[in-house]
Amino acid sequence: MTNNKYKILLVEDDANICTVVATMLESSDYQVILAQTCALAKTLFASYQPDVVILDLGLPDMDGMQFLKFVRQDSLTPIIILSARSNERDKVTALDMGANDYVTKPFSSAELLARVRVALRNYRHSAEEGKFPGGRFKCRDMLIDYDARQVFIGGQEIKLTQTEYNIVALLSEHCGKMMTYSAIVKGVWGYSTEGSTKKLQVNMANIRKKFGARPGETWYITNELGVGYRMNGEEEE
Numbered sequence: 476m477t478n479n480k481y482k483i484l485l486v487e488d489d490a491n492i493c494t495v496v497a498t499m500l501e502s503s504d505y506q507v508i509l510a511q512t513c514a515l516a517k518t519l520f521a522s523y524q525p526d527v528v529i530l531d532l533g534l535p536d537m538d539g540m541q542f543l544k545f546v547r548q549d550s551l552t553p554i555i556i557l558s559a560r561s562n563e564r565d566k567v568t569a570l571d572m573g574a575n576d577y578v579t580k581p582f583s584s585a586e587l588l589a590r591v592r593v594a595l596r597n598y599r600h601s602a603e604e605g606k607f608p609g610g611r612f613k614c615r616d617m618l619i620d621y622d623a624r625q626v627f628i629g630g631q632e633i634k635l636t637q638t639e640y641n642i643v644a645l646l647s648e649h650c651g652k653m654m655t656y657s658a659i660v661k662g663v664w665g666y667s668t669e670g671s672t673k674k675l676q677v678n679m680a681n682i683r684k685k686f687g688a689r690p691g692e693t694w695y696i697t698n699e700l701g702v703g704y705r706m707n708g709e710e711e712e
Contacts, residue, residue, distance in 0.1 A: 480506040481595060484525035486516040486542060487557070487707065488535050490598060492580075496529065496557075499584045500591070512536045517545055525552065528572075529587075532558040540546070540572065553594035554594050557582065563701035567655050575652045577702075593651030612647045614706070618645050619626040628686060638663065639682050642675070646696065646706040655703040679704065 480697045487493050508523050510516035513534050520528070528546065542712035543554060547572040558571050566577045575597075578591050589635045599696045612619040618627045624640055626633045635643065638649055646654065654662075660671040679698070686695055697705045 480504060482506045482508060482523055482525040484508045484510060484520055484528045485530040486510045504590055513542045520546060527591055528552060528554045529557050530554055532560055541571065543572050543574060555590055555594060566702045567670045570653055571658060575654060597651050614650060619644060619661050633685050639678055641642060642678055643682060646704060651702055651704040651705045653699060659703065
């Protein structure tokens with residue numbers, strides 16, 4: 476086993492899922508570290524300092540949220556939740572607590588691998604020379620010039636309002652991460668009111684229209700109803 480492989484800590488107590496996910500990751504040249512409990516996961520996290528954590532929530536000794544909280548005390552290591560819990564409250568809670576992404580079981584191998592690649596790429600960029608060298612962000616044929624506060628698609632400037640630009644810029648800064656409605660509202664407006672989510676959704680509808688997105692398309696920004704939005708990474712469909 477080479478030392479330059481990315482290390483992924485898989486925290487999962489289901490033996491079948493462990494086997495499937497570990498085999499999939501190892502075949503993609505990742506080093507997999509397995510933990511069946513939160514207690515063991517804490518020990519292995521401290522020992523191995525993994526590059527990504529894939530975390531189940533329904534663990535035998537304690538809820539996976541406790542491990543998420545433990546990691547987020549002093550680490551920004553990407554955490555992808557892999558859980559059978561599909562209700563919006565669990566997703567929003569996990570994302571607001573610092574999870575980078577949330578994948579619901581059953582899942583496709585291609586989707587999980589794409590989420591891992593996006594998490595690694597974003598974390599690596601933020602840890603190296605600054606996440607946005609030159610004050611620019613590029614994804615597919617979209618370019619954001621942060622200094623000029625301009626957005627281009629296919630070389631054509633997209634005329635956005637100040638609020639619309641702030642939303643797009645915030646999502647790009649967390650590209651690949653599902654951001655909850657409340658996190659976006661707080662990041663853009665700095666406060667939350669009763670109609671904040673609706674205001675965000677109206678602005679987002681205008682953004683998607685200006686981006687030329689048709690109903691059902693998720694080329695640049697994905698919306699998970701009741702949860703939030705994610706700017707898609709280069710390797711996602």
